[in-house]
Amino acid sequence: MSFFSRKNNGISEEDVLRALSTVQEPELGGDLVSRKMIKDVKVHGHNISFTVELTTPACPLKDQIQQECEDAIINHIGVPREHIQIEWSANVRPRGGVLDKAAIPGVSHVIAVSAGKGGVGKSTVAVNTAVALAQEGARVGLVDADVYGPSIPLMMGVQGAQPSAVTDDQGEPSMIPIEAYGIKMMSIGFMIDDSQPVIWRGPMVSQLLRQFLYQVQWAPLDYLIIDMPPGTGDIALTLAQSLQNVGLTGAITVTTPQSVATIDVHKSMSMFRKVNVPLLGIVENMAYFVAPDTGHRYDIFGSGGAERLAEQLEIPLLGQIPLGMSIREGGDDGRPAVLSDMPDAYADAFRSMARQLAARISVVEMEAVAAPTH
Numbered sequence: 001m002s003f004f005s006r007k008n009n010g011i012s013e014e015d016v017l018r019a020l021s022t023v024q025e026p027e028l029g030g031d032l033v034s035r036k037m038i039k040d041v042k043v044h045g046h047n048i049s050f051t052v053e054l055t056t057p058a059c060p061l062k063d064q065i066q067q068e069c070e071d072a073i074i075n076h077i078g079v080p081r082e083h084i085q086i087e088w089s090a091n092v093r094p095r096g097g098v099l100d101k102a103a104i105p106g107v108s109h110v111i112a113v114s115a116g117k118g119g120v121g122k123s124t125v126a127v128n129t130a131v132a133l134a135q136e137g138a139r140v141g142l143v144d145a146d147v148y149g150p151s152i153p154l155m156m157g158v159q160g161a162q163p164s165a166v167t168d169d170q171g172e173p174s175m176i177p178i179e180a181y182g183i184k185m186m187s188i189g190f191m192i193d194d195s196q197p198v199i200w201r202g203p204m205v206s207q208l209l210r211q212f213l214y215q216v217q218w219a220p221l222d223y224l225i226i227d228m229p230p231g232t233g234d235i236a237l238t239l240a241q242s243l244q245n246v247g248l249t250g251a252i253t254v255t256t257p258q259s260v261a262t263i264d265v266h267k268s269m270s271m272f273r274k275v276n277v278p279l280l281g282i283v284e285n286m287a288y289f290v291a292p293d294t295g296h297r298y299d300i301f302g303s304g305g306a307e308r309l310a311e312q313l314e315i316p317l318l319g320q321i322p323l324g325m326s327i328r329e330g331g332d333d334g335r336p337a338v339l340s341d342m343p344d345a346y347a348d349a350f351r352s353m354a355r356q357l358a359a360r361i362s363v364v365e366m367e368a369v370a371a372p373t374h
């Protein structure tokens, strides 16, 4: 039926819903209407508007969903594309479905960023993931739990900041996180003096981490990202264990392409498997280098390592971040690379990786709701 053959008021909200019920959610399955993702349908004459509620504001398939919604309306109702207006909203469903019952009240997802060994860019990935998710409209927090080298304050430009302590509504002491670039943060670096050698033992670190999780005013947050200590030793294992108790949604592991680094990923994975934490994916950092003067690509640390590993272990490769001078400079200057428009800051690569992670969390969450474990 064509647009012009309809009467002025011939389109109903039901027509719109019927058309949209032919559109599948590309990742989670089911149609948009049954998944209750279509809200606020309005028809004014031949203008149709509605809101699509995504499971994350950082949805990588937003463009595809938009296209398919428009096509469905055009095909089933016959109005032209310029008469269709789509608004977007997101409802990040918390782990287990109920925010009040979340392990950390008001925090939907806790994600650990780990690495089998030091220096592969774990903190760089944690910081840029956090800022990329916030750029998409998510509410994000960042915990620096790396006792060996707390570098979040430097990378986020908040060195020397001192979180203030307050008493909450229930008379309990709590801390107000430091904020920069829209990210709420706590770091071991805020608590200790850089020049002091600090000898940490696993239980002490766990205790501090618990305070960071439970005695900080985080809520409301969609994602809380934790920069873990590198490696798979005692401290990392104890922390992974205590995170399991707070209902960690999952972990990601950062690696470089060469085989020594990827072997470490195996260890890191088995550590998380041991404590029953799902692995959301791998991020390959320093994946290659493109010389800015010649445009030649150099596979400095080899190539294909993370891809092979992801296949072997059957977990997604969430992204590949090249080596870039502006990434390093952004870290040192306290302005994360994802905020830069320099080509060698690879902001798009960070953003795409963050979207893949957000999508993966939505899928893992849906599977967990569909098949509850006891």
Ligand SMILES: Nc1ncnc2c1ncn2[C@@H]1O[C@H](COP(=O)(O)OP(=O)(O)OP(=O)(O)O)[C@@H](O)[C@H]1O
Pocket (backbone or CB within 6 Å): 115, 117, 118, 119, 120, 121, 122, 123, 124, 125, 146, 149, 151, 230, 285, 286, 321, 322, 323, 324, 325, 327, 328, 329, 331, 332
């Ligand atoms: N893709 C990249 N391109 C250029 N420099 C990078 C990249 N990733 C990280 N770096 C730089 O490499 C150094 C190490 O990175 P980072 O501190 O993020 O690693 P890490 O794994 O957290 O290390 P640590 O084990 O010390 O905590 C930093 O100076 C950082 O700016």
Ligand SMILES: [Mg+2]
Pocket (backbone or CB within 6 Å): 122, 123, 124, 146, 149, 151
């Ligand atoms: Mg680090």
